[in-house]
Amino acid sequence: MTDAEIRLPAEAHDRLTAMAATERLSLRAYLVRLAGMALPPTGGGEQACTALAALKAWNGYDPSPEQAEALDAELGRRVAEAVTG
Structure with a gap:
């Protein structure tokens, strides 16, 4: 799997990290799962x-x-x- 760098505000990063932690996931794992839930256009x-x-x-x-x-x-x-x- 190829990695990508995403730039976002620190507040958004902190919020996503906290959301991932509530589900006992790393931020990376949380974002992968979130991307899989998104509907195609x-x-x-x-x-x-x-x-x-x-x-x-x-x-x-x-x-x-x-x-x-x-x-x-x-x-x-x-x-x-x-x-x-």
Whole structure:
């Protein structure tokens, strides 16, 4: 396996190291696992459609385009808040 150097802010490094430690992993092992969980650029759309179909069948969840946009914005806001602490 070829190694790569990644430059990131010290705060992000510290946060990732702490997250890895909670799972008793080295930072390297944690990042390898995290990279394996990432969806390929084309894989997310199909998975999202499957999830929406399952939710609709299970409980009738079927947001309008406006509702979906508002939910996406809220999710983006929460992720940004979690990342910046």
